[in-house]
Amino acid sequence: MSKHLKVAIIGAGPAGIYAGNILKNQHPDVEIDLFDSLPAPYGLIRYGVAPDHPRIKGIVNSLHEMLAEGTIRFYGNVTFGTDLHLKDIREHYHAVIFATGAIKDAQLNIPGIELDGSYGAADFVSWYDGHPDYPRTWPLVAKEVAVLGNGNVALDVARVLAKLPDDMLSTDIPANVYEGLKNSPVTDVHVFGRRGPASIKFTPIELRELGEVKDVDIVVYEEDFAALPGKDSWFDEDAEGVTNQHKVMARIMNEWRERELTGAPRRLHLHFWHKPVEVLGTDGKVFGMKFERTADAGAGAISHTGEFREYAVQAVYRAIGYFGSELPGIPFDEKYGVIRNDGGRVVDEHGKRITGMYATGWIKRGPVGLIGHTKSDAMETIANLVSDIETLVDPTEESVLTKLIERGVEYTDWSGWLKLNEHELSLGAADTSHVDRERVKVVDRDEQVKISRS
Incomplete structure (x- = not known):
């Protein structure tokens, strides 16, 4: 018994x-x-x-x-x-x-991360999903935004920021969230990953949906798709550990490389080989983001190049994991x-x-x-x-x-x-x-x- x-x-x-x-x-x-x-x-x-x-x-x-x-x-x-x-x-x-x-959001210990305009993705997700323990408003005042991370949460955050809110009225989006997004002045959302396009952590469905967002252009950069040593492509289909999902995402990326920009009112940029170095600010507010270009060091590792770049953004969302x-x-x-x-x-x-x-x-x-x-x-x-x-x-x-x-x-x-x-x-x-x-x-x-x- x-x-x-x-x-x-x-x-x-x-x-x-x-x-x-x-x-x-x-x-x-x-x-x-x-x-x-x-x-x-x-x-x-x-x-x-x-x-x-x-x-x-x-x-x-x-x-x-x-x-x-x-x-x-x-x-x-x-x-x-x-x-x-x-x-x-x-x-x-x-x-x-x-x-x-x-x-909770995983911490990112770089200078400037505490500036006004620097946010954790988990907090933003809780806001747009109507979590009862989070404020009803969100400071959507930036025209240019950086999203740090190459996982599905980063894509969700970037898509919600870039998408026209009227296109989400068929969902369960709370009324206060719709009003907040409707008044957002955003024009450009930049998604940054430390590794290359072959190492993204998205799922194919997330990636494909990103390219179908109405009135948003997807922008990728050819410098991020350099051919692998001894190869004629940035993606090695025969490499160990490559799955059908990886192959599907590679095809999607290659389609975007060939796609003509339409002049849409909003743009979603995908950047690879960018390691966050510093959130730049003045008077306590975010005005930019500094990165170091990285390179493939083999076996999934990256190396430092010593080349630094700065981007003008007024908000930074870190989507580097939960805790x-x-x-x-x-x-x-x-x-x-x-x-x-x-x-x-x-x-x-x-x-x-x-x-x-x-x-x-x-x-x-x-x-x-x-x-x-x-x-x-x-x-x-x-x-x-x-x-x-x-x-x-x-x-x-x-x-x-x-x-x-x-x-x-x-x-x-x-x-x-x-x-x-x-x-x-x-x-x-x-x-x-x-x-x-x-x-x-x-x-x-x-x-x-x-x-x-x-």
């Missing part, structure tokens, strides 16, 4: 939901409570994916089905360490799985921004396993990989949890909701999310600005909670 389990999961994004779904499939005799600091579920899918990516956001449908089954109970607007403590977890559950992700946040009382690796763990089992600073504590997703392995990797990552963590069942300590208390109520926590639940979801859909249906408007996202936290608990 299998042991009845009670498990808490902290974080209601894809990592937490996948972990709960895998756990209930591997060990059906389980109760799972899924907690999130936000009133609504889905985490990164709701607050980390650009609004004009409906195909990527389609994953919400499968996450919805997992939660709608009822085995995984969702409780939002509950913050670990404030509303819910580790002591509560110990008293009410056999185990806890931390799936809090990575939401995890420490949780109260949970062992944390400050170097890598992850919970200390061994295969998802949380360990202390000496590597000793802590009974009943697990991690999955970006807070376990760092902010690398796509959403699909999160599912395989959760499988490892859950396999270890299931194998540890006999060592888990039985809880001594019943429902934790009693404590939340006593503390005055206005938690939301699955039925509340269905109300909020229906409300946002009705706002979209009532919006006459665009015939295909599916949803208008509610931004204010108190309003989300009020609707959910009505």
Whole structure:
């Protein structure tokens, strides 16, 4: 006879939901409570994916089905360490799985990074996705903008900045974000990568979509496409590790090299072999960006050329990666921004396993990989949890909701999310600005909670 389990999961994004779904499939005799600091579920899918990516956001449908089954109970607007403590977890559950992700920007330690007009991409993404804990306005005053990074987040930021906001009215873009982007004077967005075009970290769909943005010219520079030593092309299709995705992206790049500029009102420039050196400023504000040209040193490395260039920009967005946040009382690796763990089992600073504590997703392995990797990552963590069942300590208390109520926590639940979801859909249906408007996202936290608990 299998042991009845009670498990808490902290974080209601894809990592937490996948972990709960895998756990209930591997060990059906389980109760799972899924907690999130936000009133609504889905985490990164709701607050980390650009609004004009409906195909990527389609994953919400499968996450919805997992939660709608009822085995995984969702409780939002509950913050670990404030509303819910580790002591509560110990008293009410056999185990806890931390799936809090990575939401802070990785640091870039160069002169001028603190200037007014220098931003982290994660903050900008949270703004345009309507995260309730971020300001309603964003200082969109720059005509020329630099975006640092060669990953999908960099492309998202660049595309949102360059795209005409009317072309996003069919999405769930919040009203305040639309108004902010509508008044932006931007004309040129420059994306800079330290390595060459063969080393980009984009996905083909992201790259292809970039070239289809209406009234925006894509500008690339021939100097960045010098032929490889002993080759007649910048891209070696036969090189070790080259995938079909790399080949598709190379073809897209070559198409852009041949494309004529149309004279569009906005331009999106792609620069390679540029290492950030300094954010230039005057009177405390950004007025430019300084780079050193780099070169291919082989084996994925770059070398310094000693050649420096400056670009006139009035805003800089760093999109060089995310970093995890420490949780109260949970062992944390400050170097890598992850919970200390061994295969998802949380360990202390000496590597000793802590009974009943697990991690999955970006807070376990760092902010690398796509959403699909999160599912395989959760499988490892859950396999270890299931194998540890006999060592888990039985809880001594019943429902934790009693404590939340006593503390005055206005938690939301699955039925509340269905109300909020229906409300946002009705706002979209009532919006006459665009015939295909599916949803208008509610931004204010108190309003989300009020609707959910009505």
